[in-house]
Each structure stands twice: as C-alpha cells, then as structure tokens.
Amino acid sequence: MCLPFLFAQGSGHLTVGAIRKVEGRRNAAVVARIPVTVEAGYHVNSNAPLEDYLIPLKLAWTAKGALEGGEPIYPKASTEKYEFAEKPLSVFTGSFEIAASFKVAAGAPAGPGIAAGKLTYQACNTKMCFRPATVDISVPYQVD
C-alpha cells in the first residue's frame, strides 16, 4: 500500500559540498572548511543537543594522512521549538560550515594526500525523524 512511499523516504536530508584543498608547509596550521546543507524543511541535531536522547551531529576523522589535530569547530546552533518536543531543541538548518583546524606534520612528505572522516547526523522534520546516517568526508591536502 504505502511501501513505495516508504522506500522513497531516504535519510539523505543532508549533503556535503565540495571541500577545497588545504595547502601548507610542514608544521603549518591549515583549516579545512566543510560545507554542509540541510534540506529545506528539515533539521539535524546540533553537535550539542539539549536532550540526552538525541543523536548529535559529529565529525570524526578516520585517516588524517600527513595532517594532525583536526578538532571540528561547529557553527553556532539555533534553538527551535517543535510540536513533538516539550522544550526547544538545538539544531542546524540550511547551509553552514564545519571547520577543522589541522597542523601539517613535521615529518610529512611533500605532495598531495587525503584526510578522511565521517560525518554522522540524524535528521527530522516537524513530523518524523530519519535513521542516523553517515557521510564520508574527504579533505584533499597538499604539503609544500
């Protein structure tokens, strides 16, 4: 009956745009900027949800290559009230950037590379939520 409709309900309500290459010499500080867009009418929980039961947005690195650090810097979240929650929620909507500050390793070989990570998120709209999803993140870099 509604099965085709259910199949069409993907959890792909967040997209990550092209990430510009970061470039620097050994020991230099470089910042990667990850552009994220949440589909209109949807929200994702921020990195610091106000309720314990909510799943936060989280960027984690799996392979940093010649880069070190990479602590994510999330934008300021907005606080929104939804019909389904008693209290306002801390969420991200629309387009925003997550920054990651790296340092080029002292012993890094010159040349290109890729730092890889995963962005985990959980999206909802005003009526329903979608199962947690993960997007692969690739930050291209160049060691001069």
Add this chain to the structure above:
Amino acid sequence: MRRLSISAFLFAVLALGCFFVFRSSGNRTVNAESLRPASQRKLAPDFALKDADGRTVHLSDYRGKVVLLDFWATWCGPCRMEIPWFIEMQRDNRDRGFEVLGVSMDDNGWEDVKPFLAEMKVNYRILIGDDRTAEVYGGVESLPTTFLIDREGRIAVVHVGLTSRRDIQDGVEQLLRSDPKVALDRDLVSALSLRPR
C-alpha cells in the same frame, strides 16, 4: 395521501432505528476514511523478533487481534510523543482483542531501550527491530511509522510520521468493531483446547 403517510411512517421508523444503532455503538463517530477496505488489504509480513525477556515473538502470534505495530526509536522526538497515547490505548482496549507492539529501531538495542521503557512505564510489548524486518515493511526510514493490522493479519492503514491521536484511535476503534466474532471464536477454541479432559 395514504401512500405518503406510509412512506413518512417508514422513514421515521428507519431514522429512529439508525439513531438507536448509533447510540449503542458508542457516543463518538468513527472516521472510516483512513482505513483501506478489507478487500484491498495486504497481509502484514510476519517476523520473529525478541522481546525484553528474550522470548521470540511472531506477528502471526497475534492473529485474531487488532494490532498497532509501531516502528519507533528512543532518539525520535515524534515517536516519544505518541508513546503515551499507545500506553493508554493498550490499557483501554486490551480486553477487546487489541495489542500494541513496538518495534524499536535503536542501533544500541536494549541498552538504550530498557531504561526508556522503565521511565515511560510502557505497558505493551517492545521488540528490537532489525534491517530485515524494516525491509519487509518497506524500509521504514521514517519514524514513527505505524501500521494498523486487522484481526486477519492484514494492513488496514499505515501512518508515516506523527499522526493525530484521533486518527489512530478512530482506526483502532473501527477495526475493533469489525467482525469481533473472529476473535471470540479463536478465544473459544483456545479455551476449549486448554480445558482438561
């Protein structure tokens, strides 16, 4: 003139009859529009999932009852809003051949679900779902997704996302009122087969 009087009399009797039938069926009207006609319903896929006590539960165990099958998760705000409604529906309708079954889609399973059940004092059976079960029910990417299943095990309606309490209650009520004999017959057969000889 006489023919007109007879018609008026018959109309009045019919109207009075309808009034009493309506009164005897409860004081609320039921929104019948949301349910599929019985002839167009498809059989709900069976599953075998574990409950909190480790017992395997099949959907087919509930044949003869009206089942509200709720796919939900602890991290889902709209799901959490509906759960108190389901607790009430279970309490109010259990004796009428109605059961709520919750299928949690929490990745961490009982670790996350059991504390929540205790906190909310959930009075109906919860099962831990898996990808296979979600798949046979169409993917269930959106939560909550609530299936109302009739006494014959057929899907009467699917609510995707937060639905009004009234819509769900009306659907349950209509299914409970339809053909209760099926459930009564099953209960009778069950009782007779258990009676010592």
